[in-house]
Amino acid sequence: MNEPDTLGASLARTGISRRSFLKFCTAMASLMALPPSAAYAMADALNRAQRQSVIWLSFQECTGCVESLTRSFDPTLEQLIFEMISLDYQETLQAASGEAAESAREQAMKASYGKYLLIVDGSIPTKDGGVYSTVAGVSNHDLLVEAARGAAAIVAVGTCSSFGGIPHANPNPTGAVSVADLIRDKPIMNVPGCPPIPSVIAGVLAYFVTYGKLPELDHLGRPKVFFADTIHDRCYRRPFYEQGKFAKTFDDEGARNGWCLYELGCKGPTTYNACATIKWNGGVSFPIESGHGCLGCSEPDFWDKGSFYKPLAVPLADNTPTITAAALGGAAVGTVAAVISRTHQTHIGEEK
């Protein structure tokens, strides 16, 4: 696992035909809307590529991102990815454990210093010296800082490492933060989602391996190729939104007819991700298609933006008590004003 070796050689060993390999490159290129020539560039680069060293650190996470990545219905695709890179450390997938695993990581980091790709999933706790998540007695914070030093770039996979995610939600007892909150001197790409779509992860990694740099990112550090559009703008139920046909409750007539789920709290209009186009489970479906509104899981603080079932148009707070109190208060002040005015009027004649 530690000796650098070309990808082409590795693929040949595994029995992947040149044809399958080119098919993969073409698929990846087209997925990222790259020109046809990019497929050949990708095949050429990948063939000669030293297998990219990848260190994958998992912090305060649920392992859902890793599970997503491996939940692939097209093993050939994922296996290709794992043959493209040299996954030198990944707690869930690696065989080693304990001291052996840690020493393997340190060796890989030293051998590929400045060149390895650091992937992070899970948020980083910072409260109380970061004791809430440690590996071998070392806090996630320190692990990250150390690993970031030698990284060529960092990919924050999942909403937790991109934006803080679930641990970051109110009241954030562990002081969870994102990678970008801590590391300022390395290129960081955020691939949010709770979890992200498998082929999104695969696509951006292939891009990095091909071009040696991160793809174009939006203002939140997300690759524009997958995160440029909102779910709403690509949603197949959009015509129903425009016609004004909405499901009002789950399993009502509108729901059964596949109408828009805006009134059931769908956050599609403000959520940027590729779910509506690439979909999940190998393109089978995505939440809206299955009848549940988008949760907005690839957006920062999606847990703190009000109920998943509260429509976007509706104010976050329950304002009725405030309004009632304000109305009564206003009536009281109005009464005082009227009394003062009436008293003033009565005394006008006398004031002379």
Next chain:
Amino acid sequence: MDLLQFARGPTLTWAFAIFAFGMTWRLVGILLLKRRPDYSEPRNATSWPGAIKLIISRSWPHREFIQRTAFGQTLGYIFHIGLVIVVFGFAPHILVFKGLTGLDWPNLPNAIIYASGAITLGALIVVLGRRLIHPVLRLLSNFDDYFSWFVTFAPVATGMLAVAHLGARYETLLAIHILSVALLLVWFPFGKLMHAALVFVSRGSTGALFERKGASI
């Protein structure tokens, strides 16, 4: 907290509170002022039918006035009706009212909303132009007139920009739209927009008084 959360959260809470506070303050402050009893012999025994009559009939001028007022009156109705369609017919707006009052009603298709919004904006621009040009309106108009126009125009304009995804990211446009509505709510009780509530009180008062005298309504 991003801009949209801020708009949907504390901004709207404060805006609703100020709206409710200001509305009741102003209405109570007026309605509790002195009322004098009327000892004159009424021509008609009951006055309240006059209140209803005037509230309804004053919605359109008497025949004798139509020639001189039809243009302004029609213009006013175009944007008022446009606003009603947009505010009360667009599904996301109905959800807001449902959240506040529990009331729900059928929505209109978005295409009708967009068309109404465009017509409303056009009418509002003509209204502003007229106010700037017509000698009587130039004499009468003050800050209240222009600012009230602005806080009415802005939500329609920003709402249209939001659905068109024009000018910024959608979540930013939506936040600006909500903030513009908050501004409208905050200004409402203090300027001439209050006519939405006062129209009933003012017309009703005159209607009742005049019915009592048999005077022309």
Next chain:
Amino acid sequence: MSTADIDSMHPLELNQPRFSVKNPEPRYDKQGDMPDAQRVETAMRYFVKDFGAVAATYMESCIHCGMCAEACHFYVASGNPKYTPIWKLEPFKQAYKREAGPFAAIYRALNLKKKVTTQQLEEWQELLYDSCTMCGRCTLICPMGIDIAALVGLARHGMNQAGLVPHELWAVAERAKREGSPLGATPKVFKERCEWLADDNEVEIFVDKAQADVVAAMSSIEIMKYPDSIVATAKILNHLGLNWTFRSDGYEATNFGMLSGNSAWQNEMSMKLIDATIAAGAKLLILPECGHAYGAMRWQGANIYGKPLPFRVLHISEFLAENTKNGALKTKPLAKTLTFHDPCQVSRRGGAIEAPREVIDGLGAELIEMQDTKGLNWCCGGGGGVVTIHRADPIRYQAFQIKMKQIDDTGAELLVSSCSNCRQTFDDGQDHFHWDKTMLSLLELVADNLEDK
């Protein structure tokens, strides 16, 4: 104040056909010698004093739509936006918002409405008096239902207290307070007139009966200028066989206290009529052909009295109508076409819209209505004191042209109305424009055409 205190810069000409001021060029009339700052303060305080919930509602409700201008004869005739009815109230709206409105404290703290200045009030004198008859057409057009005409009446209270009334109007009001009549028809003069009219016309005219069922009032305009009205009234009441009287302790129906804005004088003038009617034990007070007199007594009288009046109040046209309908009053048929000018205060503001038409019906004349008629008619332009104010003549003549056209367009042979102030205005207009129509009095028409018994 005696006539000696009257502004010597603007001496009065007492013997002109219309009581006037020498050289009425543009001026800002003032009474008394209050310092300017005090005038403003007084004006505002006395305006605020009379405010109630209804007036406050009106002040809060204006949306600056400008429609009121389109109803006003002064604006429509001249095209000058300063005559916009609600604009007349501008300083008082300011004062209300600063002093009496629900947000008054905020307005003052942040100085959102400036304190009204003397100069403003001087400029507004012309708007509130010279160019407003309180006809109420603006009230009918306002989409918010604001009774602008009534607010002008309230504003005049403030102006009066501040000594900012146009000179002639103030002078006639002062004369009315002092002598009992704005035009010199003192009780003595009135009694004398009744005597010689009775003689001349061989009609019994009862004055100062100790007890009567009906008390009749007159206006000084009729007493001094159209005395045939006195004769006509007597004739009709005698014809009906009623126990009626004039009372020299209460005969003046006009109320220049109300027109100038002096509440104290208004009350005094109304109470004279009320007390006289009660003293006579009468159950009916008949008001003469006068517009503002009707509003003053029929609708405001009881409130000045403080409780319901112990007698009915009818405008002479209502009285004639009642007796036409019940058949007591029969007239010889009048084979003429006529058009009727509705006096604003009796018709639109007062509610006695059908009464004159019932009388005309009884007269058997063919009534051709003007295009804008009944409660929607155009004002003659001289009411509310306007015809008294000479510097207002130009704008009044401009507005009068609307009325002339309306009447000419009917093609009617006769022009009839039931208000002697309108009559004065029509006569003056006729004279100025060399018009061919003379306004006739409905009352006199009935009296002249009574069927012999």
